[in-house]
Amino acid sequence: MQPQTKIARLRQQMQMAGIAAWIVPTADPHQSEYVAPCWQDRAWLSGFAGSAGTVVVTQQECGLWTDPRYHIRAAAELAGSGITLFRFGEADVPSYATWLRQQLAAGSVVGFDGSRLSIAAVRELREAFEGTQITLTARHNLLDAVWLDRPTLPSNPIFLHDDSFAGESRTAKFQRVREQLQQHGAQAQLVTALDEVAWLCNLRGSDVAYNPVAICYALITQEAVCLFIDPRKLSDAVRATLSAEKITFAPYETIFSIADYLPEAATVLLDPDQTNEALYQVVAQTQRVVLAQSVIGRLKAIKNSAELAGMRQAHRRDGVAVVKWWHWLLQQTDDVVHTELTVAEKLAEFRALGDHYRGLSFGTIAGFGVHSAIGHYQTDPHAPPMIGKRGLLLIDSGGHYLDGTTDITRTIALGTPTAAEKHVATTVLKALIRLSRARFPAKTTGAALDTLAREPLWQQGYNCRHGIGHGVGSFLNVHEGPQRLSPRNNVPFEAGMVCTIEPGVYFEGRFGVRLENVVLTQRAGESEFGQFYQFETVTLCPFDLTLVDESLLTAEERTWLTTYHQHVVNTLSPYLTASERAWLQHKVRQPQ
Numbered sequence: 001m002q003p004q005t006k007i008a009r010l011r012q013q014m015q016m017a018g019i020a021a022w023i024v025p026t027a028d029p030h031q032s033e034y035v036a037p038c039w040q041d042r043a044w045l046s047g048f049a050g051s052a053g054t055v056v057v058t059q060q061e062c063g064l065w066t067d068p069r070y071h072i073r074a075a076a077e078l079a080g081s082g083i084t085l086f087r088f089g090e091a092d093v094p095s096y097a098t099w100l101r102q103q104l105a106a107g108s109v110v111g112f113d114g115s116r117l118s119i120a121a122v123r124e125l126r127e128a129f130e131g132t133q134i135t136l137t138a139r140h141n142l143l144d145a146v147w148l149d150r151p152t153l154p155s156n157p158i159f160l161h162d163d164s165f166a167g168e169s170r171t172a173k174f175q176r177v178r179e180q181l182q183q184h185g186a187q188a189q190l191v192t193a194l195d196e197v198a199w200l201c202n203l204r205g206s207d208v209a210y211n212p213v214a215i216c217y218a219l220i221t222q223e224a225v226c227l228f229i230d231p232r233k234l235s236d237a238v239r240a241t242l243s244a245e246k247i248t249f250a251p252y253e254t255i256f257s258i259a260d261y262l263p264e265a266a267t268v269l270l271d272p273d274q275t276n277e278a279l280y281q282v283v284a285q286t287q288r289v290v291l292a293q294s295v296i297g298r299l300k301a302i303k304n305s306a307e308l309a310g311m312r313q314a315h316r317r318d319g320v321a322v323v324k325w326w327h328w329l330l331q332q333t334d335d336v337v338h339t340e341l342t343v344a345e346k347l348a349e350f351r352a353l354g355d356h357y358r359g360l361s362f363g364t365i366a367g368f369g370v371h372s373a374i375g376h377y378q379t380d381p382h383a384p385p386m387i388g389k390r391g392l393l394l395i396d397s398g399g400h401y402l403d404g405t406t407d408i409t410r411t412i413a414l415g416t417p418t419a420a421e422k423h424v425a426t427t428v429l430k431a432l433i434r435l436s437r438a439r440f441p442a443k444t445t446g447a448a449l450d451t452l453a454r455e456p457l458w459q460q461g462y463n464c465r466h467g468i469g470h471g472v473g474s475f476l477n478v479h480e481g482p483q484r485l486s487p488r489n490n491v492p493f494e495a496g497m498v499c500t501i502e503p504g505v506y507f508e509g510r511f512g513v514r515l516e517n518v519v520l521t522q523r524a525g526e527s528e529f530g531q532f533y534q535f536e537t538v539t540l541c542p543f544d545l546t547l548v549d550e551s552l553l554t555a556e557e558r559t560w561l562t563t564y565h566q567h568v569v570n571t572l573s574p575y576l577t578a579s580e581r582a583w584l585q586h587k588v589r590q591p592q
Contacts, residue, residue: 003047003081006146007062010045013142014059020108021100022142024055028215029115030194031274033479036208036215037151041116041143048077050376055083056096058103065096068465069375072508089465097128106133114138114278119270119291122277138277153252154207155232158214160241161202165403165475167306170202170245173299178222180295186269188262189295190283191218193274195477196296201227201247204475210362211477212400217255221263224248228255255279259286269295297482300473302496307404307474308520311498312538314404315518317354319540319568320575321399322408325350326541327583329412334389340366341384344397351399361398361405361478368393372411373512375466375504390415392511392547398478407478407500408539409516413546423460424505425513425547430456431503432515433557435468435485435535439524442531446489453485453503462505469500472518493533497521501535515543540568542588 014022024046028039034051043049046064050073053066063084066074071087078085086093094102100110110125117125117138125136144150163169177200181189191197194213198204205214216229226248234242234249242249250261256279262268268287270280271294283289303311325347332338344364351357367377368387372394379385387393391414398407411425435453446469453468469485472478483491483499493499499521504514519535526532542565550558565588573581 003045003083006045007057007082009146010057010142011059013145014057014111017111017139017142018109019111019137019139019142020104021056021058021110023096023110023112023117024057024143025112025116025121026051026053027116027118027276029276029279030192030215030217031118031276032194032208032211033477034208034211036154038153039116041113041141041147044147045143046078046083047081048074048083049378050074050077054096056100058100061103063096063099071465072374073377095128097125101129101132101134104134108134109137110134111137111139111142113141113143114281115276116141117277119272119275119277119280123272138281153230154215155230156206156214157235158203158205158216158229158233158238160238161198161204161475162402163202165306165310166202167304167310170200170247173200173202174220174225176299177220177295180299181220181222181269184269184290184292184295185267186290187266188219188221189269190258190275190279191220191294191296192271192276192279193294193296195473195480196274196294196300197227198476199300199473200296201225201242205233210360210400212358212475213477216252219258219261221266223263226250226261228252256282258283262287271297293482298494300476301471301480301483301498302494303474303498303520304496308496308498310401310403310474311518311520312404314356314399314401315406315538315540316571316575317357317401318351318399318406318408319572321350321354322347322397322410322541323572323576323584324580326410326412326587327580330583338387339384340368340371340379340387341381343387343393343395344379347395347397351397354399354401356402358400358402358475361400361407365396365409366393367512368414370509370511373506373508373510375506375512375514388414392417392421392513394512394514396514396516400475402475405473405475405478406539407472407516407518408541409502409504409514410541410544411513411515411547412544417547421511421513422547422549423552424462424507424511425515425544426549426552427456427460427462428503428505428513428515429543429548429561430553430557431464431468432501432517433560435501436517436519436537437556437560439532439534440493441529442494442533443492444533445492446483446485447487449493450485450487450489453501457503457505464503464505466504469502472498472500474498493521495521495523495533499535513547537564540571542568542584545588 028035050070344366369391396409467486471480502516506512517539524534
């Protein structure tokens, strides 16, 4: 069924329900970034398969809003669909709420599935429509009458994440969370984010592609913890272990009877960004609600010593895999033809050889030539483009290991790079080094650090159209908050937080360069001005020096690059073959 047909059938449902506009976000009931197939309404309706975007349908128009990472890709995937692309983040592009104000007549009703929009998102909509006669209605999903072959809810088994990797028992985590709740004047929290449930209960699953999480909720009170979960996910052994630690269970769908599981007159903390509007309406009927950021987010983001040690070990194994792959790639003869898909598959093969490997942390991005300019590019598996003998190959990939999660990007020159490619690549490297070397005081936010990394780009008239970095989970989601390097992030960085540094510059239709390392935040000493922090780089893989114009580097930048490359060689060499070691030594030679 083509998008035009799907949209026409949705409009019929809207007309029967008296709804003038219907909002289709990229969301599940847990407000996840990546959603299980059964909740991929926006992708099914529009044909755009990126991980972020919102479709809004009226009786006359249909638009899709997505961020700069997906502007190029969305334009290609929406071609011929009749859906207008709104390149959100660009000048003069309205939000979908502003657009609806312009499109709809007074008295119009805007509808959405109440389980798919967060409390915060609904409040923003109400504020946007304030002063108009446009009203909101949270209903059952109108797409249910159109998407008749919707996939069923995943029921994959969960497994226990061993304390040796987690670094802390479930019981200890429960106690810390309860102490935090008391500080908020709450007796309970409904934990809705899938990675927070996984962290809290030391559980992992496979219900969402590339995210080791299980679809469930957790309710933690001062006395008990209850998992709302499909019982088919629980083996006898897992059930027995959790039950012995006084964790109880309820069917997943009974979450809307949550009042039955709460102490009388309990004050419940709900995260407005992670809790859907439908659940909020149910809880608020019988309980006092405190709307505040989940207390688990910060606890999860600050990794303990076992998790930090695991991150270092996981990145060592990951570095070995990427270096072996790079060596393999450059050994291929001229009569061997490779595509973006085959080189990505080969990298996955090398990763799978590492201890504790549990799969990719996201779908590998392998963009050659003009495709390197597409931020979150996805190769067409049915017609994967060939890798040529000259051009830039941008490879962004990562793996899950029981002791850590990785995310690395390298841009590689095949053949001789142009002066323009070298200039851009060196500038992007300068941005990465600038932040990697930074020393900053306590309470420095992600927004401030993001600006620090952009300064070398701005000096050249370039800019990065996405955030400079994001938090990384410990055998959990590769995108993790609350900290990230973004102009809009006001969360202070603290010791133990893990983040990427990934500046990128893209020229549509020509080429793009992105470089990415994962760093750990660590203490850098105190002075009369307070505590200072710095980053420890844990990613271990050389940069392509054929893309580096040394004349653009300062003495400090050259020293950092030389020291980093020597660390890579010293750490990885024991795990490489003789030919791979020789290649690596040659690869990190200083450009002449």
